[in-house]
Amino acid sequence: FHRIAAKLDPKIKLYNAPGNHDVGNEPTPASLAQYREHFGRDYYSFTSGEITGIVLNSNLEKGAEKVPEEAAKMESWFRQELTRVKQSGARHIIVFQHISFFLKDPTEEDQYFNIPRPVRERYLRLMHEFGVQQVFAGHCHRNELGRDGDLEMVTTGPVGMPIEGAKSGLRLVTVTASGVTHKFYDFGDLP
Secondary structure (H helix, E strand, C coil): CHHHHCCCCCCCCCCCCCCHHHHCCCCCHHHHHHHHHHHCCCCEEEEECCEEEEECCCHHHHCCCCCHHHHHHHHHHHHHHHHHHHHCCCCEEEEECCCECCCCCCCCCCCCCECCHHHHHHHHHHHHHCCCCEEEECCCCCCEEEEECCEEEEECCCCCCCCCCCCCEEEEEEEECCEEEEEEEEHHHCC
16 A cells, blocks of 8 residues: 555645554454554544545444544544634535445434444534535445435445446545535546
């Protein structure tokens, strides 16, 4: 990963978000320490042009039984960071994480590909309170779009190993002063 990432043009910023294959379906102190040693912070924020991105470690939302203090620490940080970012006047606040809060409907049943409802509801309330309008995630190996009022949950299919008829590709996101738009392209259909 580091060898390939080093080949990127230095003008292209790379922001990592840990997934279940990086820290485990149920993170441990050791798996979090190993990720942080090799890749850096597992949750953080950044500013790029018109957006402030907030990257979360969704495995601390999904299965934190072995590291509850880490999950509580990230959730507290998230509230503080949303407060700071909102006060800064950020035009677009976008959340990025590996596992989707929900695939289609915020009230859907818990499953492998979403965040459990009690945690999901707490995070959704926070994002509504601070005006987050998009969450981008993956994990599902297929594309899904969902809405919770003004909040759009965008699940992007994989570069490799698509399932259930999905195709390999990428999502192109365009940010302008008036909003955020996005479209998934199969590799054979890239513009």
